[in-house]
């Protein structure tokens with residue numbers, strides 16, 4: 001049957017076409033589903049909004065910090081004051097007149113904005129402090145490779161606010177470092193906020209949105225380098241000193257039964273930590289350390305009296321009056337301790353050639 005074949009062929013053809021169409025549909029669907037995650041991935045490249053025109057230290061740093069977080073890593077930046085443009089951003093800093101964490105809006109210029117860092121810090125926040133308050137711990141945990149819940153992250157977060165961010169907040173908000181009308185005796189114009197300000201084009205230099213955006217990128221990196229440098233120094237030098245001090249406080253009663261003489265096997269910056277740790281632990285005044293003993297550069301040992309406050313020249317208990325301003329044999333004779341090197345005229349520091357000698361000086365002074 002001749003006539004059947006074409007009909008059969010035709011049927012096959014139709015079936016093939018249907019299969020073909022179905023397969024095409026499937027492949028379109030597949031393409032759509034494989035494209036979907038890609039589209040999502042592209043959306044993961046978030047957009048940070050901040051104002052255009054002249055830039056400042058606070059939003060330069062805010063943008064840098066945001067780019068160190070998981071959510072906003074490698075984000076693009078859109079600089080504009082146009083609400084319609086800012087609307088398209090995933091987060092907005094330093095513009096928009098709203099502070100609302102839930103909406104990721106972080107401006108500080110609006111009337112009624114009174115946010116401060118807290119933890120004893122009363123300075124009104126700029127966008128740097130605002131972003132640092134919300135994202136700082138995440139950045140610190142990442143950079144120091146510490147778990148977010150490690151107490152050291154909190155310690156560094158507070159330290160970096162105190163030493164680095166608060167000044168940026170204050171300068172941005174026009175808060176003077178010296179609240180009285182005392183005139184400073186000289187100018188210091190190399191602070192970070194000044195250096196960022198001077199990256200803006202000068203009045204007689206060409207400017208354009210492109211130039212400003214490019215300079216803003218430089219400013220953001222500058223603030224970020226400074227931030228990371230400080231953080232690194234606090235994490236790798238300042239914190240380890242604190243740990244050593246804690247262990248010498250813990251073992252102080254083994255060195256001297258009073259526990260008032262702290263001995264370090266090497267010099268370490270101890271003062272600020274000691275005052276902070278005493279404050280945290282609430283130790284009674286009568287149990288506080290009086291002297292610290294540590295080796296100096298030349299292989300001799302020093303005894304230093306703990307000051308009344310970390311900045312003060314007055315000691316909790318200065319070395320005895322009778323020893324002050326004396327050296328070597330005269331001092332050894334006065335103290336009855338051989339090998340003495342010196343006691344400073346104000347009695348805040350003294351030396352002996354050995355650790356044992358320095359300890360004896362400390363113990364004798366404590367008993368006097």
Ligand SMILES: *[C@@H]1O[C@H](CO)[C@@H](O)[C@H](O)[C@H]1NC(C)=O
Nearest residue numbers: 052053054079080081082209
């Ligand atoms: C900032 O952006 C707004 C809105 O896009 C624009 O009108 C204005 O000219 C820009 N200002 C500067 C200084 O570039």
Ligand SMILES: *[C@@H]1O[C@H](CO)[C@@H](O)[C@H](O)[C@H]1NC(C)=O
Nearest residue numbers: 068073141142143144145146
């Ligand atoms: C920190 O961020 C980097 C860069 O994205 C990431 O690869 C790394 O896993 C993070 N490290 C920690 C400890 O969170």
Ligand SMILES: CC(=O)N[C@H]1CO[C@H](CO)[C@@H](O)[C@@H]1O
Nearest residue numbers: 337338339352353354357360
């Ligand atoms: C090196 C040295 O002479 N050190 C002296 C420090 O003080 C002690 C305590 O009296 C002396 O015994 C040491 O000789």
